[in-house]
Amino acid sequence: xxxxxxxxxxxxxxxxxxxxxxxxxxxxxxxxxxxxxxxxxxxxxxxxxxxxxxxxxxxxxxxxxxxxxxxxxxxxxxxxxxxxxxxxxxxxxxxxxxxxxxxxxxxxxxxxxxxxxxxxxxxxxxxxxxxxxxxxxxxxxxxxxxxxxxxxxxxxxxxxxxxxxxxxxxxxxxxxxxxxxxxxxxxxxxxxxxxxxxxxxxxxxxxxxxxxxxxxxxxxxxxxxxxxxxxxxxxxxxxxxxxxxxxxxxxxxxxxxxxxxxxxxxxxxxxxxxxxxxxxxxxxxxxxxxxxxxx
Numbered sequence: 001x002x003x004x005x006x007x008x009x010x011x012x013x014x015x016x017x018x019x020x021x022x023x024x025x026x027x028x029x030x031x032x033x034x035x036x037x038x039x040x041x042x043x044x045x046x047x048x049x050x051x052x053x054x055x056x057x058x059x060x061x062x063x064x065x066x067x068x069x070x071x072x073x074x075x076x077x078x079x080x081x082x083x084x085x086x087x088x089x090x091x092x093x094x095x096x097x098x099x100x101x102x103x104x105x106x107x108x109x110x111x112x113x114x115x116x117x118x119x120x121x122x123x124x125x126x127x128x129x130x131x132x133x134x135x136x137x138x139x140x141x142x143x144x145x146x147x148x149x150x151x152x153x154x155x156x157x158x159x160x161x162x163x164x165x166x167x168x169x170x171x172x173x174x175x176x177x178x179x180x181x182x183x184x185x186x187x188x189x190x191x192x193x194x195x196x197x198x199x200x201x202x203x204x205x206x207x208x209x210x211x212x213x214x215x216x217x218x219x220x221x222x223x224x225x226x227x228x229x230x231x232x233x234x235x236x237x238x239x240x241x242x243x244x245x246x247x248x249x250x251x252x253x254x255x256x257x258x259x260x261x262x263x264x265x266x267x268x269x270x271x272x273x274x275x276x277x278x279x280x281x282x283x284x285x286x287x288x289x290x291x292x293x294x295x
Contacts, residue, residue, distance in 0.1 A: 018119075019116050019119045020115065020116060021115075022115065022116070022118055022119035022122070023118070024118050024119075024121075024122055024164055024167075026164075026165050029122065031126065032122075032164070032165075034161070034165070036161075037125075037157060037158055037161035037162075038158070040129050040132065040157060041154055041157055041158055044132045044135070044153065044154055044157070045150075045154060047136065048135050048136070048139060048145075048150060051136065051139040051140075052139055052145070055139055055140065055142055060140065060141050060142040061140040061141065063137055063140050063141055064193060066137065067137050067141075067189075067193045068190065068193050068194060070133055070134075070137065071186050071189040071190040071193060072186075072190050073130075074127070074130075074131060074134075074182065074186040074189075075182075075183065075186035075187050075190055077127045077130075078127075078179050078180075078182035078183045078185075078186055079183055080123075081120055081123060081124045081127060081175070081179040082176065082179035082180050082183060084116065084119070084120035084123070085117065085120045085121070085124070085172065085175055085176040085179060086176060087116060087120075088115060088116035088117030088118075088119070088120050088172070089103060089117055089172055089176065091115070091116055091117070092115065092117055101226075103169065103170075103172060104169070104170065104219075104222055104223040104226050104234075105169065105223065105226045105227060105231060105233070105234035105236075106169040106234065106235070106236055107231065107233045107234055107235065117172055118164075120175075121160075121163070121164060121171060121172070121175050122164060124160060124175045124178075124179060125157075125160035125161055125164055128153075128156055128157045128160050129157060131153065132153055132157065134149075134153060135149065135150060135153055146260075147256075148256045148257070148260055151252075151256070152253065152256075155249055156178075159174075159245075159246060159249050160175070162242070162245065162246065163175075163242075163246060166236075166239060166242040167236055168236055168242055168243060168246065169223065169234070169236035170219060170220045170222075170223035170224075170236070170243070171246070173215065173216050173219040173220065174216045174220075174246070174250065177212045177215060177216060178212065180212075181205070181208045181209055181212050184201060184204075184205055184208070185205050185209075188201065188202055188205060203265050206257065206260065206261045206264070206265070207261070209253075209257050210254065210257050210258060210261060213250055213251075213253050213254040213257065214254065216250050217247065217250055217251065217254070220243060220246065220247055220250070221247075223236075223237070223243070224237065224243055224247075228240075
């Protein structure tokens with residue numbers, strides 16, 4: 001018993017040491033190759049295209065149990081990643097004497113290279129690959145798949161690896177906030193599949209996503225200005241186009257999610273959806289009446 005306990009303690013100590021001293025090295029860290037990120041991105045689009053075509057002439061599959069497990073896994077991973085990222089950010093600030101320079105500029109080139117924050121960003125990227133199963137499940141269920149869903153899953157995988165590969169110091173904000181938003185989102189999916197109906201917080205998840213993108217843009221802009229307008233010594237911004245690509249992607253998310261929100265929850269979009277439902281309901285009633293008359 002004592003040997004087992006000692007082994008568990010040693011394993012825990014080794015894990016903590018690994019996370020504390022973690023260093024992401026492109027081409028060395030497991031799966032840290034461009035070929036992996038791009039390969040999964042191409043595979044994702046290819047599988048979705050052919051799976052949708054294949055399912056067109058088939059009945060939907062019963063994937064409720066698989067969906068329950070998958071969405072719970074994503075909920076759990078989101079919680080773990082958010083806690084890990086929050087801890088990594090706080091530790092980085094503590095080690096820097098609570099100097100926010102370390103999370104916006106990192107002129108000493110420490111935060112962007114190693115440590116817990118880097119480790120949990122790496123884990124977060126790996127979770128983005130697993131998350132691609134979201135769309136596979138929708139295909140098997142023959143659910144509607146909108147452009148926003150496919151685009152968001154596809155490009156996020158690339159973006160997360162991009163920020164790791166080029167050591168973008170401000171990426172902590174995007175990963176942390178995304179992990180936070182995914183906690184209620186996947187909880188909602190899991191509860192819906194489990195049979196809970198009319199969950200009150202669905203609308204607010206999209207609102208959280210929009211606020212998330214606004215915050216990310218603001219925080220990334222702060223880091224960008226820190227280097228180009230104030231100090232000029234933030235090594236993570238030596239390649240301006242790296243952050244520019246990230247900003248372009250986040251802005252595209254913001255535009256698409258605002259459009260989705262308007263269509264789903266406000267004004268004309270909601271009215272059109274309600275009108276279509278009313279038309280369909282009246283058509284059914286009319287068909288029933290005609291059937292009764294004919295009888």
